Amino acid sequence: MRRRVLPGVAAAVIIVVVVLGSAFALQRKLVFLPSGGPPPAAADVLPGGRDATLATADGLSLSAWYFPVPGARAAVLVAPGNAGNRSMRAPLAAALTARGLSVLLLDYRGFGGNPGSPTEAGLALDVRAARDFLVTETGLPLLYFGESLGSAVVAELAVEHPPVGLVLRSPFTDLAAVGRAHYPFLPVRWLLLDRFPTAEHAAVAGAPVTVVYGSADSVVPPGQSRAVATAAGGRAVEVPGADHNDRVLLDGPDVVAAVTALA
Template identity: 75%
Template sequence: MRKKVLIGLAVAVTIVGVVFGGAFAFQRKLIYLPEGRPPSSAADVLPGGRDVTLTTADGLNLASWYFPAAQAKAAVLVAPGNAGNRSYRAPIARALTARGLSVLLLEYRGYGGNPGDPSEDGLALDVRAARDFLVREAGTPLVYFGESLGSAVVTELATEHPPSGLVLRSPFVDLASVGQRHYPFLPVRWLLRDEFPTRDNVARVKAPITVVYGSADSVVPAGQSREVARAAGARTVEVPGADHNDPVFSDGPELVDAIAGASGAPAQ
């Protein structure tokens, strides 16, 4: 009897070890969901759109899209979420250039045909390459806009290089807090290699901050976005009934007004 118990315990420990080991080894496949194929061209999105290459400090060349606006009052650095590629952010580029803002759609490493593999450290290098490009090219004040995971990316950047305005869409407290919600059976905080501590970082940012979120977000709970806003002393824009990937967060008026407002451009 004792032998059977020990065998059963050994099997259980092995299964748990395999589950936890697999979660650790393949976690980035669950976090980062790139669409690897390259999109067509920035000029297909808007006349005057440019395909540009951003060079990171670790030597990667990242294809991205830049949409300069004539006599722009500001330039917006768009840091995307964890899925798709830059073509998914074309609607926000169109909406913001119509407000007289230049827009850079950053494409991370491993996304949209770019080399490399995404990670927290890697995305920090990618967004710095994007900022460097805009500093050289735009010659205007900069607004950082991050969606979901991208909120963590631009918040970390803002602790070192404060923008004129920072707009966070559906930000989470940190990656472990989101992971624990979706994988409650795993010790997510112990397993994660990437932390993305948005709440801790945002409290150190010296720039005006706006947090936009949906009240019915099923991916990042609205309470987490509100917690980030409280840590920042930020202005909040709640979109009633909106879920994480609803069209309102592509180019809806609440989002566009928040970003344009952060730039000083007039509302419409």
Template identity: 75%
Template sequence: MRAKVLIRLAVAVTIVGVVFGGVFAFQRKLIYLPTGGPLPAAAGVLPGGRDVTLTTSDGLNLASWYFPAPGAKAAVLVAPGNAGNRSFRAPLARALTGRGLSVLLLDYRGYGGNPGEPSEEGLALDVRAARDFLAREAGTPLVYFGESLGSAVVTELATEHPPSALVLRSPFTDLAAVGQRHYPFLPVRWLLRDEFPTRDTVARVKSPVTVVYGAADSIVPAGQSREVAKAAGARVVEIPGADHNDLVLSEGPELVDAIVGAVR
């Protein structure tokens, strides 16, 4: 009888170990959801658009799109969320260039046909290459705009290279807090290799911060975005009834106004 109990216990421990081991090994496949190419030329997306190559400090060449606005008063570095590619952000670029802002649509490593595999460390290198390009090319103040996961990416960048303004859309407190909400049966905080501690990092940012979020966000709870805003002493734009992937949070007038209004 005792032997049977021990065997069952061993089997259970083995199953748990396999499940946790699989989650640990493949967790980045659950976090990063890139869409590949091929993609059209930037000029075919918006007149005057340019295909640009950003070279990271670890030697990757990342295809991205740059849309300069004539007489631009600022340039916006768009750091996307964890899914899709730069073509998904083209409507936002169209809206912002129409308001007199130049726009760089970054695609991270592994996204939009780019080489490499995404990770917290890798995305930090990617956004630095994007910032270096704009610092050389734009000749205007820089605004960092981060969407969801991208909020963590540009917040970390802002601690080293402060922008004229930082705009965060649907930021989370840290990645584990979001993961724990969606996988409550897993010890997410123990398993995660990428942390993205937005709330703690934003407290060290000296630039003016604006936080935009949807009151009905089912992916990143609105309460987490409010915590980030509180840590930053940020201006807050809450969009009633908006969920995480609603168009109003991707290209809507409230979002566009928040970015344009952040320009100093």
């Protein structure tokens, strides 16, 4: 009997090791989901749009879209979530420029035809390159808008370079917390290479914070978004019935109003 049990235990151990090893090795392919090749020219998306090149501190040249508005009262740095490319955020740029705000749509390294591979440290450099571009190009007060994972990116930036306002759309408290919600059978916090501690950074960001989230979010538990707002001492705006990728959370009235209210 003992001889039969031991091989079974060994097989179980091997399976666990393989599962954990695969999760560790492939985690960034699960976290970062770029899609499509290089987007079209900015001018083909919105009249007056410009293609911009962002120079990162580690030597990458990233393509982005800049939509200037004459006489703009502020400029909005839009940090996207973990999927797609900047073309998906064009409706938000259209809505914000129509309200007198200049907009920069960032694509991270590895996204939208850009070189490099995304990591937490790399995205921190990318968003700083985006801020540097706006500071040099506009001289305007800056607002940061982060979508989901992008909320963590701009919250971290706001600690070092506070904006006049910070809008976080569907933020998670940290990457391990949202990972644990989807993979409760894995020791996510031990496995992750990237932390993205949104709540921790938002709490010391030194700027007014508004959190917008959907009550039916199936990707980021709504309680995590509310926790970020609480940690930041900010305002929470719940969009009833909205799921994570619903259009109303892209350029809906609550999202646009949250940005314009801080401008």
